[in-house]
Amino acid sequence: MENKPMSRRLLVAVFAIIGLAIGAYLMPQVNPYFASSPQLTRGEARSIVDACLKHQGFDVSGFFNEAIFIYDHSGLDYLMGTFGVKPVIDIGREDRLPLSYWQFNFYRNVPKDQQQEIFLVRVSPSGKLIGFIHVLPDSAAGDTLSATAALQMAQRTLQNWPDIQVGDFKLEQSSSTQKVKRTDHKLIFARTHAALGAGAEVLEVQIAGTEVASAVRYFRDPQDFVTASGVVGPTSLLINTISVAVYVVLLFASLIMFLRKYHEGEIGVRTGLWLGGIVFFTLLFYTINIWDRIGYGSGFGPISPLYSKLIATALQVLFGYTFMALLVLGAWTVGEQFLRLDRPKLLAGVDSVFNQRWITQNIGRELPVGIACGLMIFGAIQLVIYLIIHHLGALPRLSYNNISAFEGYLPFLGVLVSVLVTVLFDELVFRLFLISSLRRLLKSSALAILIAGVLYGFFLVFFNETYSFRPVPFTLIPSILLGLGQGFIFWRYGLLASMTSGGVFAALNQIGPLLGSAEPYFIGSGIAGLMLLLGLLVTGWIGGRRGERFDYKPETEPAHIRRIKERVRMQKELEIARRVQLHLLPKEQPKIAGFDIAGACLPALEVGGDYFDFVDMRDGKLGIAVGDVSGKGVPAAIYMTLTKGILQSHAEENPSPKQVLSKVNHLMYRTIERSWYVSMFYAVLDSKRRLLKFARAGHNPAIVFSSGQSETRLLQTAGIGLGLEKGDIFTKTLVEGELQLSPGDTLVFYTDGFTEAMNRDLEEFGSDRFLDLLHRKNNGSAEQLVQYAFEEVRKFAGEHPQHDDMTMVVLKAY
Numbered sequence: 001m002e003n004k005p006m007s008r009r010l011l012v013a014v015f016a017i018i019g020l021a022i023g024a025y026l027m028p029q030v031n032p033y034f035a036s037s038p039q040l041t042r043g044e045a046r047s048i049v050d051a052c053l054k055h056q057g058f059d060v061s062g063f064f065n066e067a068i069f070i071y072d073h074s075g076l077d078y079l080m081g082t083f084g085v086k087p088v089i090d091i092g093r094e095d096r097l098p099l100s101y102w103q104f105n106f107y108r109n110v111p112k113d114q115q116q117e118i119f120l121v122r123v124s125p126s127g128k129l130i131g132f133i134h135v136l137p138d139s140a141a142g143d144t145l146s147a148t149a150a151l152q153m154a155q156r157t158l159q160n161w162p163d164i165q166v167g168d169f170k171l172e173q174s175s176s177t178q179k180v181k182r183t184d185h186k187l188i189f190a191r192t193h194a195a196l197g198a199g200a201e202v203l204e205v206q207i208a209g210t211e212v213a214s215a216v217r218y219f220r221d222p223q224d225f226v227t228a229s230g231v232v233g234p235t236s237l238l239i240n241t242i243s244v245a246v247y248v249v250l251l252f253a254s255l256i257m258f259l260r261k262y263h264e265g266e267i268g269v270r271t272g273l274w275l276g277g278i279v280f281f282t283l284l285f286y287t288i289n290i291w292d293r294i295g296y297g298s299g300f301g302p303i304s305p306l307y308s309k310l311i312a313t314a315l316q317v318l319f320g321y322t323f324m325a326l327l328v329l330g331a332w333t334v335g336e337q338f339l340r341l342d343r344p345k346l347l348a349g350v351d352s353v354f355n356q357r358w359i360t361q362n363i364g365r366e367l368p369v370g371i372a373c374g375l376m377i378f379g380a381i382q383l384v385i386y387l388i389i390h391h392l393g394a395l396p397r398l399s400y401n402n403i404s405a406f407e408g409y410l411p412f413l414g415v416l417v418s419v420l421v422t423v424l425f426d427e428l429v430f431r432l433f434l435i436s437s438l439r440r441l442l443k444s445s446a447l448a449i450l451i452a453g454v455l456y457g458f459f460l461v462f463f464n465e466t467y468s469f470r471p472v473p474f475t476l477i478p479s480i481l482l483g484l485g486q487g488f489i490f491w492r493y494g495l496l497a498s499m500t501s502g503g504v505f506a507a508l509n510q511i512g513p514l515l516g517s518a519e520p521y522f523i524g525s526g527i528a529g530l531m532l533l534l535g536l537l538v539t540g541w542i543g544g545r546r547g548e549r550f551d552y553k554p555e556t557e558p559a560h561i562r563r564i565k566e567r568v569r570m571q572k573e574l575e576i577a578r579r580v581q582l583h584l585l586p587k588e589q590p591k592i593a594g595f596d597i598a599g600a601c602l603p604a605l606e607v608g609g610d611y612f613d614f615v616d617m618r619d620g621k622l623g624i625a626v627g628d629v630s631g632k633g634v635p636a637a638i639y640m641t642l643t644k645g646i647l648q649s650h651a652e653e654n655p656s657p658k659q660v661l662s663k664v665n666h667l668m669y670r671t672i673e674r675s676w677y678v679s680m681f682y683a684v685l686d687s688k689r690r691l692l693k694f695a696r697a698g699h700n701p702a703i704v705f706s707s708g709q710s711e712t713r714l715l716q717t718a719g720i721g722l723g724l725e726k727g728d729i730f731t732k733t734l735v736e737g738e739l740q741l742s743p744g745d746t747l748v749f750y751t752d753g754f755t756e757a758m759n760r761d762l763e764e765f766g767s768d769r770f771l772d773l774l775h776r777k778n779n780g781s782a783e784q785l786v787q788y789a790f791e792e793v794r795k796f797a798g799e800h801p802q803h804d805d806m807t808m809v810v811l812k813a814y
Contacts, residue, residue, distance in 0.1 A: 016372035019379030023508065026382040030085060030389055032076055032396050033513040035092030036100030038125045038406050041521045042067050045102040049121040052129055060119055063106040064306060066292035069407045071100045073398050075199070077470065078221035080395050082197040095126040097201060097219050103131075113302040115139065122216065128163060131216040134208075142182035142209020147174065150185035154205040157215050158189060161203065164217070168193075169203055182209040190220070198222045236472040243462035246455050251323055254330030254433055261334055268558050271354060272333040276325035279424050283321045286417040287313060289408040328428055335432035338440060339495075340564045341571075349496025352550040362496075364544025369493050370500025371537050377485045377501060378508045381478050385467065394474035399464055405510050406517070411525035415510040416532075422506035423499045430456045430483065431490040431498050449487035456483030466509045504533055578603070581637055584644055589783070590614050590622055592687050597624075598782035599809035602790060602802070609636025610751050610805035613644060615651040620687045623651045623660075626749040626809055627680040628699065630721070635676070642671060643678050643722070657682045657695035658736035661722065665697070665730045668723040677721035681749050690813065692739040692747070697722050700752055703771070705778055707744025712771060715739065741813040746778055746785075753806035757793045760800045765793055782810040
């Protein structure tokens with residue numbers, strides 16, 4: 001940014017501040033995580049739980065315990081759909097309904113098929129006790145109460161319940177269950193109100209024998225809500241299936257391309273292994289940070305809870321974290337190689353970071369831009385969400401696979417993990433790898449960014465931990481816009497800029513709910529996240545003001561980067577050689593009265609060994625040469641150029657093809673290596689006499705289609721290749737022929753690249769197909785016949801690579 005005018009930098013800063021202000025203002029109004037965020041820490045909630053258990057006379061010192069913060073997903077969905085987003089967020093923040101809570105589970109690690117004693121205690125975000133559950137084994141003994149006595153006991157429980165109006169709750173259901181040594185009673189009291197819609201606030205009391213085994217307060221949405229809401233339906237299933245498919249395809253594509261590039265020796269894996277390892281161990285530490293949540297709600301048959309948790313962790317590490325790390329490895333190694341070949345300047349910032357050069361102009365250019373763009377995208381996405389909620393009728397939802405920042409033992413670690421995963425996974429996979437790969441495939445940067453943005457939007461539907469909407473297709477809108485914005489930043493400013501922008505966006509989405517809590521511990525964690533972003537900004541500013549530009553030095557440059565640079569240099573040189581070689585071929589088709597002549601050459605590689613030429617001679621004569629060097633690539637191109645020069649220097653004054661080829665052979669033999677040779681068909685057309693003299697130095701015979709005849713003739717005179725013998729045998733072997741041309745005759749000179757072209761089944765095009773296509777198009781012009789031959793061979797080959805040069809000259813007599 002140091003080279004930008006001050007006014008432009010100020011304008012970017014202003015837009016960044018505006019983006020932050022818009023996001024900070026709108027986020028609490030549209031983000032459902034602000035509804036019922038905890039106002040007390042895990043430890044403070046545990047104190048309330050311990051007091052409750054002590055008051056009840058229970059000792060849980062020998063129990064395993066877990067603490068998780070739970071949102072009532074379906075309840076929030078229903079209320080937001082009925083009353084709107086902002087009113088429900090206000091209800092949750094004021095703790096008027098139990099829409100979220102801390103839940104503490106106490107259990108012994110015994111197999112699940114063995115009945116055990118379990119305690120569950122729920123504490124509201126503001127610290128109110130809203131649930132106590134004591135699960136007793138069915139075999140536990142207890143006295144038996146009558147239904148009337150059980151009702152009285154439940155009513156006393158309601159009267160002692162804090163912060164409720166007992167008169168608002170009416171008995172809705174009462175049932176009894178006979179156990180082995182006791183009778184259990186279940187009583188449900190419900191409060192209905194217009195402010196609750198078709199839902200109800202419920203107090204459920206269960207009595208085991210003479211003990212109040214559970215008393216739970218919760219919100220109950222209508223029974224048919226989930227089905228009617230469209231949360232689960234064919235559209236949702238289809239979009240989520242596409243989301244998973246995007247991940248799976250990218251995983252396999254990156255690994256296949258990685259293995260291919262690794263085999264070619266064009267990539268370095270050290271940095272990729274580091275990045276994959278960082279992702280893996282970051283997620284592993286995050287698992288420890290949210291250990292209580294792992295395996296919640298899942299089980300493995302009769303296996304005990306603790307062992308079930310360990311199995312769930314192992315599966316998550318094996319099939320989740322490992323695959324993500326492998327995807328990052330493949331994405332970096334392949335994407336880096338593509339980008340170093342196509343736009344290496346986009347890696348300038350990360351090169352500086354990976355070499356631990358923190359105060360450089362590279363970082364000074366990309367880091368502040370990334371922070372500014374992240375703030376603008378944050379505000380823009382919040383504005384888009386606000387618009388689709390208030391103008392399109394979409395409803396925000398809590399993502400079921402999301403774990404809030406409040407649950408971790410260290411909330412700031414949750415912020416850091418979100419940033420690192422976004423920076424190292426999303427940006428490397430969807431920006432570096434996907435955009436670079438698509439651009440190579442589609443030859444269009446804009447189209448690559450568009451497709452990558454759309455795929456990123458679908459990916460986030462299932463794997464998203466930030467935004468989810470009902471109906472599900474609305475989730476695609478902010479997600480795709482986010483992908484397009486990040487893609488633009490990547491291609492315009494560099495990978496470090498997009499990584500920074502994505503990291504800022506991810507951090508703010510985690511920091512916002514933390515700052516929305518009234519608990520100082522959570523606020524402090526949010527402020528720590530903001531300090532991290534401020535530190536990045538200061539680093540970038542210092543780098544821009546005082547840093548030097550970082551570039552690899554020859555002695556410090558990684559080997560794979562040297563190989564990539566060497567390949568880039570060679571590609572540029574080969575492209576220059578290709579242009580030079582094509583420039584050596586005839587630029588215009590000859591114009592001779594009574595004849596139509598056309599020729600073309602298509603090398604298999606950047607440069608090739610095929611050759612055709614036209615030599616203007618005296619008295620209206622024209623020399624026609626078609627040659628093929630016995631090889632491909634740069635050596636063949638050099639010998640082709642040499643052949644052209646020798647032929648041009650001897651052909652203009654000599655009308656005899658045999659004499660010309662003999663002189664060319666003599667000079668080629670003195671120059672060419674013994675393992676190489678050149679085949680050539682050389683003819684001289686006398687347009688006045690309509691006579692063609694020709695000689696064939698080991699080349700494919702010319703094909704003649706005579707007017708009024710269905711059979712073809714081959715001009716197959718004797719001769720060996722140029723450069724195989726110094727001259728005596730060559731001249732004795734070479735035979736010169738003549739052909740009198742009549743109106744309607746067609747001659748085709750060609751190289752074996754046509755007949756030996758193969759498709760993916762390794763089937764050759766062959767002479768029969770070649771003759772057949774020439775017959776079919778023989779009634780057109782020479783140019784049309786040449787183009788038709790090339791097109792038919794390309795259609796036959798399909799995606800199979802061209803393995804030999806193809807050259808053709810057509811002469812038609814009128």
